Amino acid sequence: MVVVSFAQVWRRVWLFCRRHRSASIRGVNRFRRGVVAGLVSVSAALAAVAATGGAPGAAGAAPATCTPDRQLAAADAYITALGDxxxxxxxxxxxxxxxxxxxxxxGFSGEQMRRDLDLHIQYSVMTAPRVLSRTVGAHGDPDVLAYRFVVPVVIGGAHIVDAPTDETFRIPRSTCLIQRIDARITLAPV
Known part of the structure; x- marks a missing residue:
């Protein structure tokens, strides 16, 4: 593990500034913003290392134990994101x-699905889902959660249709991260 003090980082930034002086004010301001952003990133990284006691890989490590409540919280976060x-x-x-x-x-990766929830038109017409039931350990597997919920679809302020959905989540107890989602979606007129 490399330990770098704030003084060492600041000295490197100062030397870089001396070597790469910009003639334009706009360039100088842009550079200063970049330096500040870099220092904030370094400070955050150092804080993360300090918070984990300096253990390598501990900052992004999975929780030691994943309880059924944590599995439900992970699935609930996804259901909430459908409407918000x-x-x-x-x-x-x-x-x-x-x-x-x-x-x-x-869905092909966690990052793509997160981006879809945030930006994709498919989810923008949905309002907050109403959860009807949720079960941990569905099909006798402790890593599987079964949800049944209804998603109201609203376009232009008008409630067009309801989408009753049965979703099965695979959330392994070893990681507490959503690994797979299988959704069976139907449409029901209002």
Whole structure:
């Protein structure tokens, strides 16, 4: 592990500034903003190392124990993000997570699914889902959660249709991250 003091970082920034002076004020201001952003990043990294006691890899490590309540919280975060895109960043997807809707693969990675929740038009017409039931340990597997919920679809302020959905989440107890989602979606007139 490399330990770098704040003074060492600042000295390197100062030397870089002396070597790369910019003639334009705009360039100088842009450079200063970059330096500040870099220092904030370094400070955050140092704080993360300090918080984990300096243990390598501990900052992004999975929780030691994943209880059924934590599994439910992970799935609930996804359900909440369906209706509120501002919470998409809080959904704990595994890096290689996948999603299938009615047998068709629509999610190919955790990052892509998080981005879809935040930006995709498919989710922008949904309002907050109403959860009807949720079960941990579905099909006798402690890593599988079964949800049944209804998603109201609203376009232009008008409630167009309801989408009753059965979703199965695979959230391994070893990681507490959403690994796979299988959704069976139907449409019901209002």
């Amino acid at each position: 895109r501002t919470t998409a960043g809080a959904v704990p997807f595994a890096r290689d997570a996948v999603r299938y809707e009615n047998g068709l693969q629509t």
